[in-house]
Structures are given as C-alpha cells and as structure tokens.
Amino acid sequence: MRTEWNEINIAIDADSLCYKACYRHQVPGGVDIEQAFMEFGYEIGKIKSAVFKLVKYEPGDKVVPIIVLSPKKTFRNELSSEYKSSRKEKEPIHGIKQLKLMIMHRVPQVSMVVPGIEADDVIIYLANNENMLISAIDKDVLHASPTSCYNYNQRRWENSSMTWEIEAWYVKQALMGDSGDNIKGAEDIGEVRAQTFINKYEGDMFSWSHFVDMFGDESLALLAMNLVRMDRVFKIDGKFVHNPWEPFDEDNIYWEQ
Template identity: 30%
Template structure:
C-alpha cells in the first residue's frame, strides 16, 4: 500500500527528529546510478547484490525525494553523505541518526534510535579503531573479504592491544600480510568524512596511512564535475550546499541539525541537529 509506506516514512522521520531533538532534517540518499567510488577501488564491491529492489522501498525513496529535504552526491552512498555532513561547518551541531552500526566509524554525534536514548559522541580515535576492525572482519553484505578467520571478537582483540592509530595500522597490515590489500580494505570500510570530499570538484580523498590520494569517480561527466552538489528539497539540484543547514535521513539513516538564524539565540533554546 503506497499510502501506508509514505505515512510510515513521514512518521519515522518525525520520530527520529524528536529523539535527536533536531530542529530540521536532511535525508541522505545514495547516488541513484548505484555506481559508487568504491567500485573504482574494488570492482567486486557489492557484486553479490543482484536481486530487484522491493516495490515498497522504491515508493519510500521516491516519496523522500519528493517531500523531504535531501542530500545526494555523485559517486557517494548515503553513508558517505552522512559522514561528510557530520563534520560540515555549514551545519549547526549535527547528529547522525541511523540504525546502522557502520555509523560508529564517523567522528561526531551519533544516535541509534533503536538502542539509544540520547546521542553518543564518538571521538576520532574511537572511529578510526572501528574502521580498522571493520576492515579486518570484511563485510559479506558489501562483498569485500577482510581477513579470513577474523570475526568481531578477534578483530577487537587485535585493535585493543594497540593504543594509537600507528600501532593499530601496523597490526592490521600484519594480519593481512600485504599492505596494499590492507589499504584497499580500509578504503572500503571507511565512511567518508568532511575533509574527504571536495564540493567544488566532486573529488574524493582515498585513505592512506601516509599520503591520501584524491580521485574522481569514473562515472563523473565533465559537466557534472563543473557543478556543485547540494542540500536541497529537490533531487539533484546544484545549489551550493554551504548555504543550507539541516538534518538528514534516508530510509534507514537520518541526520538532523538546526538552521543558523540571523539573530543570536540563547544557549538554552538552541536545538541540536541529527544526521
């Protein structure tokens, strides 16, 4: 029932905004081409996903695009859009709102509405450790292998034995037995952050332990590269995102944040936002 699906989506977004105490929301969407920068990093990425999308999901996503404010960038998945906006200086106190455990790899405020009563602040160090753990474990859903025989318990044990990021990285390389393979797996498991995306060019900064590499997803056209992505109430609009502040949410991921006002508010009246 399309009407029931749309009603459920609207109710869910409102409920998550209330839990995040958000003034407004932005729905984070994946590039509808389904061609992401991770396919350039690892061609087999999500190659196991061959089934058709459920009709209810298509209805929900179309409704979000038509009714709610969205953020959608070429070559990025919804996770990456949230990661970029979570650290955006254009948003006021953003909070990532999602039931996806992968959001624990993003520094900043995060709320899992199914498990948390209030947002949790994740430090950069904690987020980085979670990335390394995910790289070691791999992800069958996204079709990248990690290290054979390493699950959550063993991955956590390996990472927790080392205090700083440099030592953690050394342990990750040792577990893989190949630095290039380890770098590839980290690039797949690491959700983009604000500093990893260039709004002017659409370029993406790929993770590297010493010298990050900038790249542009291969599906970009020259025309797309010239235009800027945006946070907008209409799909694929190309206004500058720096002028908008909001909260975002997709079918199972959301973000909320306040609009900056021209006048100065009292601290006690300022609402946070959620992503």
C-alpha cells in the same frame, strides 16, 4: 518577547527508512506509494521528536532533518566489483526507487542524493565538518560518529566516539571484513584477533607494516581500509567528492611504518 529561534539540524541516513516504508506497503504487483511516503514522513517526525529529548530547547526552536539517500552505485562499487554483490532479496521489494524520487521531488529543500557516495559517508562528513547530529542504524555509522547518533531502530541515542576510537573501529572492521557488504578482511581474523591487534596500540599510532602482515598483501590491506572508511568524503567548490585513503597522508596522525 523572543525574536530569534534556534534551528537544529540532524542528518539522516534514510535508506533503511525507505526500505521499511515500502516493505510494509507492498500490494499485489507493486507498492502503495502514497502510504509508503506517509509512513516515511511519520518516521522522520519521530526522529525529530527524539532530538528534543537530547538537547536543551525553548518553545519555537525547530528541528530540520537533512534526509540523505544513497545512489544505486558508489565509489565502493568502483573499488570492488564484489561490494554488496552477495545481497539478494528472496522477493523483490517494489517502490524503493520510486519513493526516493518522490522524496526528492516533494521535499527537495531537506533531501539529497550525492552521486557516487553513500548516505552514511555523507552524514559522517556532516558530523565531522558541521558538528551535525546524525541518525542511522548501521553499526559502522554508530561507531564512527564524532557527534551523538540516534539509532532509529532501537529508538535510542548512541554516544559520540573519540577520534582514536573511530580509527580503531575502522582498523577492526578492515581486519574482520563485512560479510553483509561482501568486504573481505584478513584471512582467519575474527573479532578476538582483530581486537588483540588493536589492544597492542591502544591510544598510540598503528603500525602499517604490522597491519599489512595480517593480510599478507598490501593492496588487499589498502582495499579493505578504503571500503570500510567513511571519513574520506570532502567538499570542493560546494560538491561532495571522495578522496581515497592512504596510510601516510599529511593529515593522518594514527599510522607509522
């Protein structure tokens, strides 16, 4: 008789799940928070079920979700006062903060909010350092994960990325910028020119001086890279901290002058 069972963890960037659950259960002047919580739990259940379609398992094995929620302000707001400042709702969605508090209160053993750090940074840390499966819908997370990532909007698993591919993705995003998050890229650089830059260095080290030339200002280039990167979160004495990126850090093997 089997006496041990496997426990499979999946870290979930649950911000969009909270938004969707509250959006669907708006009522005049507010939100039906219990219905929103029930729908949130239902969506988490579907993500757990998807894990069993990916991994080999035996009866008795279980999937444990790690529900990660973002705080209102993060280190990116400190780096740039314009970060996400262009996001404005036509009509306010009631209940998102209330739902997050309810989740933290009702399932504290599997949920977390890390002060000053967004959910996507936390789940990328867990993928990088604990080899954890992750789940999200943000394109940045899908391209920057070294482990399999379940896209819970598309209901499909995305393949993991190699380390150079992840670095190239950060370079591309920094050059292009992100209008949704109000991150400014290099002037007049779109996807084609950004990809042309990357192709020059395929599989090799990137030139920091060339990258800076694309921006015309080193401080702007450094700011863009720090805003788009999700690999600068570490744990010190059990606490998550953010450490800004520099092109010539000791552990940086992808950049040269």
